[in-house]
Amino acid sequence: xxxxxxxxxxxxxxxxGIGNVLRGDDGVGVRGAEIxxxxxxxxxxxxxxxxxxxxxxxxxxxxxxxVVVLDAIxxxxxxxxxxxxxxxxxxxxxxxxxxxxxxxxxxxxxARLLGRAPRKVMIVAVQVADVSPALKLSLPVKGALLxxxxxxxxxxxxxxxxxxxxxLKEGRGNQxxxxxxxxxx
Numbered sequence: 010x011x012x013x014x015x016x017x018x019x020x021x022x023x024x025x026g027i028g029n030v031l032r033g034d035d036g037v038g039v040r041g042a043e044i045x046x047x048x049x050x051x052x053x054x055x056x057x058x059x060x061x062x063x064x065x066x067x068x069x070x071x072x073x074x075x076v077v078v079l080d081a082i083x084x085x086x087x088x089x090x091x092x093x094x095x096x097x098x099x100x101x102x103x104x105x106x107x108x109x110x111x112x113x114x115x116x117x118x119x120a121r122l123l124g125r126a127p128r129k130v131m132i133v134a135v136q137v138a139d140v141s142p143a144l145k146l147s148l149p150v151k152g153a154l155l156x157x158x159x160x161x162x163x164x165x166x167x168x169x170x171x172x173x174x175x176x177l178k179e180g181r182g183n184q185x186x187x188x189x190x191x192x193x194x
Contacts, residue, residue, distance in 0.1 A: 020055035021074040022165050023127070025066070027059045027113065028081055034088075034137035034150040041079040041158055048174060054165055066116035071125035077161045078113065078132045081140070081150075088138030089149030091157045093164075096130050133160050 026042025029035045042058035050056070057069050070076055082092060096117055113132070120126040135157050138147040146154065158171050 019072065020053050022054045023069065023073045023076045024054065024056045024161060024165060025059050025069065025076060025078045026057070026080075027061075027066075027078060029061050030144065031142060033139045033141055033143035033145065034135070034147050035081045035140045037081050037135045037137075037146060037150055037154060037157070038079040040146060041154060041161070044154075044158060044171075044175070045161070047178070048169065048171070050167070054167065066113070067119035067123075070116055070120045070127050070130075071123065073127040074129065075165065076127040076130045077164045078130065079157055079161055080113070080132060080134050081137045082134035083137055083140075084134075086136045087149075088136050088147065089153035090136040091153055091160060092132075092134045092136070093160060094132040094134055096132065099132070131164050133157050133164070 024042065024045050026038035026040070026045070028038040028040075030039050039058055039060050042056055045056045046058070059066050059069070082094075084090075084092065086092075096114065099114065117126065117130065135150055135153045138149050145151075155172055155175070162169050162171050
């Protein structure tokens with residue numbers, strides 16, 4: 010049953026990573042969520058690694074101000090192309106282009122039926138090159154992941170330059186700045 014205290018504790022903004030890490034580029038959303046979980050995010054942003062457990066996604070979407078989803082897509086574009094898509098744009102296509110479009114649409118429909126739909130949803134999608142069984146992203150998708158996360162960070166209205174932050178975290182930037190990182194989800 011729904012607990013009203015749960016709604017009050019929820020962060021108003023949610024980043025969701027969707028995908029299957031066992032199928033190469035299909036795991037781009039999950040890999041993005043893993044990176045986002047390591048960023049110094051403010052308490053108003055929550056990260057959810059949905060993976061392929063999409064039936065529970067509707068509960069996570071409920072009553073949010075903004076949801077940004079990172080997912081793989083097959084739009085027959087150049088591998089590594091990054092798209093910003095509204096859910097209604099996906100629903101207009103007769104042929105699915107998102108690898109998880111149906112499950113995401115169902116989760117959004119469920120939240121709408123309960124009167125708890127997120128206020129705004131944006132999908133950041135990366136064109137896949139290879140979704141055959143593999144644990145790694147292809148080079149074009151791996152190269153696009155940081156660009157896609159940059160778009161997500163911008164959509165979440167975070168004052169964070171993800172490329173600069175990751176460079177600092179990996180020791181390639183100015184190590185004497187005294188910056189600390191924390192892990193929030």
